[in-house]
Amino acid sequence: MTGDPDGVDEDKRATLRRFAALGAAGPLARFADEDAVDGADSSDARDAIAGYLSTTPGAHFSKIRDDLSLGTGETQHHLRRLVEAGAVESFRDGEYRRYVPADRFGPFEKRALGYLRRSTPRGMVVALLRDPTASGSDLADALSVSRPTVSKYAKELEEAGLLSRSDGYTLERPEALLTLLVRYAHSFGPAAAAVADDADSLIRYDP
Numbered sequence: 001m002t003g004d005p006d007g008v009d010e011d012k013r014a015t016l017r018r019f020a021a022l023g024a025a026g027p028l029a030r031f032a033d034e035d036a037v038d039g040a041d042s043s044d045a046r047d048a049i050a051g052y053l054s055t056t057p058g059a060h061f062s063k064i065r066d067d068l069s070l071g072t073g074e075t076q077h078h079l080r081r082l083v084e085a086g087a088v089e090s091f092r093d094g095e096y097r098r099y100v101p102a103d104r105f106g107p108f109e110k111r112a113l114g115y116l117r118r119s120t121p122r123g124m125v126v127a128l129l130r131d132p133t134a135s136g137s138d139l140a141d142a143l144s145v146s147r148p149t150v151s152k153y154a155k156e157l158e159e160a161g162l163l164s165r166s167d168g169y170t171l172e173r174p175e176a177l178l179t180l181l182v183r184y185a186h187s188f189g190p191a192a193a194a195v196a197d198d199a200d201s202l203i204r205y206d207p
Contacts, residue, residue, distance in 0.1 A: 049068065054101055056184065064099065116177075116188060127142050182195070
């Protein structure tokens with residue numbers, strides 16, 4: 001990383017400015033708070049978090065902090081201000097607290113984002129979008145995980161209302177899941193990006 005004479009890390013500054021531009025241009029307005037924390041302008045840091053969440057909804061605290069190179073206290077402060085202002089909302093997802101732009105996602109989408117942010121459940125969803133007839137063994141082979149691991153997450157996905165196990169494995173609201181994967185494909189990794197490229201053919205299937 002590159003520093004400057006004022007002690008502000010240039011890589012961090014560039015990252016904050018990039019996401020701050022998204023936050024300032026979107027519906028999450030810049031806040032009038034001139035405090036400086038850890039050398040970063042508070043309004044820029046807050047706009048950066050808002051911009052980041054507009055492109056990576058469902059991120060948990062540690063991911064936001066680490067991807068934006070912010071301090072723990074700094075991240076806590078700005079997330080609290082965004083939540084208090086009604087610009088961001090959070091929800092509990094197991095051991096994580098996840099954050100999304102306010103009033104943008106319903107309960108199903110929030111649950112879906114929580115699982116799509118996890119590698120194995122996301123891989124299962126992607127595989128089932130590509131092949132709705134895939135069995136538990138097929139999923140285990142495709143993801144290089146054990147069959148019990150697939151069963152564990154299938155049970156969780158069913159309890160979350162994202163999957164039915166009544167006749168094999170069937171995704172609930174597959175078009176909604178595909179829409180989330182396509183819209184935020186860059187934040188989900190290469191497999192999601194590949195699904196986005198094939199979305200036109202996938203979105204028409206009727207399980």
